Amino acid sequence: xxxxxxxxxxxxxxxxxxxxxxxxxxxxxxxxxxxxxxxxxxxxxxxxxxxxxxxxxxxxxxxxxxxxxxxxxxxxxxxxxxxxxxxxxxxxxxxxxxxxxxxxxxxxxxxxxxxxxxxxxxxxxxxxxxxxxxxxxxxxxxxxxxxxxxxxxxxxxxxxxxxxxxxxxxxxxxxxxxxxxxxxxxxxxxxxxxxxxxxxxxxxxxxxxxxxxxxxxxxxxxxxxxxxxxxxxxxxxxxxxxxxxxxxxxxxxxxxxxxxxxxxxxxxxxxxxxxxxxxxxxxxxxxxxxxxxxxxxxxxxxxxxxxxxxxxxxxxxxxxxxxxxxxxxxxxxxxxxxxxxxxxxxxxxxxxxxxxxxxxxxxxxxxxxxxxxxxxxxxxxxxxxxxxxxxxxxxxxxxxxxxxxxxxxxxxxxxxxxxxxxxxxxxxxxxxxxxxxxxxxxxxxxxxxxxxxxxxxxxxxxxxxxxxxxxxxxxxxxxxxxxxxxxxxxxxxxxx
Numbered sequence: 001x002x003x004x005x006x007x008x009x010x011x012x013x014x015x016x017x018x019x020x021x022x023x024x025x026x027x028x029x030x031x032x033x034x035x036x037x038x039x040x041x042x043x044x045x046x047x048x049x050x051x052x053x054x055x056x057x058x059x060x061x062x063x064x065x066x067x068x069x070x071x072x073x074x075x076x077x078x079x080x081x082x083x084x085x086x087x088x089x090x091x092x093x094x095x096x097x098x099x100x101x102x103x104x105x106x107x108x109x110x111x112x113x114x115x116x117x118x119x120x121x122x123x124x125x126x127x128x129x130x131x132x133x134x135x136x137x138x139x140x141x142x143x144x145x146x147x148x149x150x151x152x153x154x155x156x157x158x159x160x161x162x163x164x165x166x167x168x169x170x171x172x173x174x175x176x177x178x179x180x181x182x183x184x185x186x187x188x189x190x191x192x193x194x195x196x197x198x199x200x201x202x203x204x205x206x207x208x209x210x211x212x213x214x215x216x217x218x219x220x221x222x223x224x225x226x227x228x229x230x231x232x233x234x235x236x237x238x239x240x241x242x243x244x245x246x247x248x249x250x251x252x253x254x255x256x257x258x259x260x261x262x263x264x265x266x267x268x269x270x271x272x273x274x275x276x277x278x279x280x281x282x283x284x285x286x287x288x289x290x291x292x293x294x295x296x297x298x299x300x301x302x303x304x305x306x307x308x309x310x311x312x313x314x315x316x317x318x319x320x321x322x323x324x325x326x327x328x329x330x331x332x333x334x335x336x337x338x339x340x341x342x343x344x345x346x347x348x349x350x351x352x353x354x355x356x357x358x359x360x361x362x363x364x365x366x367x368x369x370x371x372x373x374x375x376x377x378x379x380x381x382x383x384x385x386x387x388x389x390x391x392x393x394x395x396x397x398x399x400x401x402x403x404x405x406x407x408x409x410x411x412x413x414x415x416x417x418x419x420x421x422x423x424x425x426x427x428x429x430x431x432x433x434x435x436x437x438x439x440x441x442x443x444x445x446x447x448x449x450x451x452x453x454x455x456x457x458x459x460x461x462x463x464x465x466x467x468x469x470x471x472x473x474x475x476x477x478x479x480x481x482x483x484x485x486x487x488x489x490x491x492x493x494x495x496x
Contacts, residue, residue: 050074050372053168053175054364055160055316056183058085059357060347062144064181064364065153071372075153076175078160078168083148084141085348086185087357090205093140095228097133098208099389102235106391109235113427124236127211134208162317165341179343179371182323182331183364184316186309186349193280194220194305200288201281201303204229214238214302218290220278221306222249224388227261229304230270231390240270241298243290245277250388254401254447256414257394260430261449264392273298281305311350328352335378337367345371353379356386382445385461387454392431395457398445398464399436410436410444415490417450422481426451435460435490441469443491450483459487470494 050073054061057079068075082089101124108122148155158170162182168175188203190196196203202210204225215238219230222244234240242249242265249265249272250258265272277293281303290298311330318325322341324332330352337345347363349355362379369376385397404410414434417423423431431449433456438444446460463473473491478484 051176051178052076052181052368052371053160053177053179054078054181054183055162055168056085056185056348056350057083057144057155058183058185058348058360059087060183060360060364061085061181062148062364063361064183064347064368065148066151067365067368068372069151069153071368071374073368073372076156076177077148077153078156078158078170078175080157080159082141083144083155084137085183086187086205087360088140088144089137090208092357093137094133094208095204095225095232096389097136098129099228099232101129101132102232103391105237106235110427124213126213126236129236130208130210160316162321162323162344165321165344177343179345180321181337181345181347181364181367182313182316182318182339182350183346183348183360184312184350185360186311186355188305189308189310191278191280191305191307194278194290194303196305197283200283200301201305203305207304210302214300216241216287216300216302218243218288218298218300218303219306220281220290220303221308222246222272223252223306223308224250226304226306228389229306230265231261234265234268234270235391239300241300242270242272243276243278243292243298244272244274247274249274250394253388253394254396254434254449256401256432256434257396257447257449260432261388261390261392261394264430278307309349309355311352313350326352333363335366335380336370336376337363337379338370343371354381354384354386356384359384383461383465385457387457389454392428392450393448393453395448395453396446397457397461398443400445401434401436401447404436410438411494411496412436413490413494415486415493417483417486420481420483420486422483422485423450425481428483433486433490435470435487435494437470437494441471441494441496443468443470443473448487452483456483456487459484 052068052073052075054064054077057077061077065075065077156170160168160170163169166177198206217233217238218241219226220243222242227249230240230242248258249262278290279293280291282289287301288303313329321344323344324340331339331346331350333339333346333351337347339346345367347367348360366376382398388394414432417431418429434447436444443463448456470491474488478488
């Protein structure tokens with residue numbers, strides 16, 4: 001935005017200024033009141049030190065701002081591309097909105113087993129879907145702006161550049177801070193020979209401009225982002241080829257869960273190319289050609305590049321502030337979000353701790369609680385639940401199968417959903433619930449593969465965070481019939 005800086009601020013914070021009260025009653029001060037006035041001035045001085053400047057208005061930034069203003073600080077949020085950041089505008093909110101539409105089509109497509117006839121061929125109007133996606137994202141961003149302004153947060157539109165550990169420049173304007181927080185997120189990683197053009201070769205921020213469903217979509221990358229988009233577009237009716245450089249899809253997830261998902265993909269007609277590293281992408285007259293490292297080629301109408309993310313940490317003055325970066329360009333932080341520079345905190349994907357909006361938000365809150373002297377406990381990643389929004393979904397929390405395979409002592413029990421009565425009623429054939437327990441019976445973690453696994457993982461998260469035993473989980477009543485009944489049954493089978 002150049003030197004143009006837009007500033008919006010509610011008058012609420014100024015209305016509570018104690019210095020205005022002091023000036024109003026100054027003519028009638030007594031000696032005792034003069035002492036009190038000195039205390040007021042001292043309080044003003046202390047209050048002036050609570051200037052919080054946050055660079056980046058994503059989940060880490062705006063949640064930090066809400067905590068800081070709640071604790072009485074003067075808060076400024078600087079955001080270049082829109083409040084909510086990539087999570088709201090180009091990543092989490094848009095992709096999950098798209099996936100919600102895909103889920104509807106997948107449910108309709110599987111309805112014949114339930115005895116439903118006459119639905120015919122249902123297809124998505126991708127242009128209408130994407131307009132709804134972008135509209136919801138913009139509405140969410142506007143809601144965040146309104147909330148911040150209502151709480152008295154100053155919102156500055158522009159690119160923030162640090163000039164030391166206590167100053168941020170936005171164009172020609174400078175903002176002084178007692179505490180800085182950086183929450184600038186991450187963006188799509190690009191390959192040198194596969195640059196997105198926004199038309200045929202796309203990254204995950206560009207897919208929402210498509211008006212027509214791709215005839216054949218080649219998805220390069222089988223991590224969470226690649227798997228989610230492959231699943232969604234396949235359900236929407238596109239022919240999909242998923243190119244994976246690893247032995248299986250979702251190499252960072254539970255191996256049993258990844259195997260179920262890959263089986264579902266292949267059974268549904270998706271082409272999954274394992275151990276196939278993409279070397280380059282070229283446009284043709286009416287599509288794209290993806291060249292693999294072994295010389296093979298894959299042709300399609302469009303290509304979606306989902307090969308990871310890079311932190312947005314270059315060119316914003318972090319080095320001048322004394323902030324240490326890792327070899328990957330992420331900001332080094334501790335478990336209360338402190339960087340290596342005194343008075344500078346960081347939260348979100350730019351830290352590389354755990355690329356989840358929920359983690360970014362918690363990092364931001366902990367940064368403000370710590371900097372403003374409130375009670376705070378260090379971030380515990382073992383309590384973080386995550387979800388892959390494929391069909392079926394994959395949700396995890398706590399201890400993983402990989403840790404057990406590496407030698408962690410734990411008892412493991414897995415129960416397929418195919419034996420669950422509610423799953424049978426709904427025509428669910430794929431998925432399972434798996435629990436990990438210590439030798440003494442305490443729940444250490446779990447993996448759920450099922451429709452709406454993101455909802456089913458919550459009781460497991462509660463069990464891990466409150467240190468419940470498998471017997472305590474098993475003794476709690478569940479509804480019959482319900483998918484959650486399988487959770488209690490797995491816990492019962494872990495009884496010893």
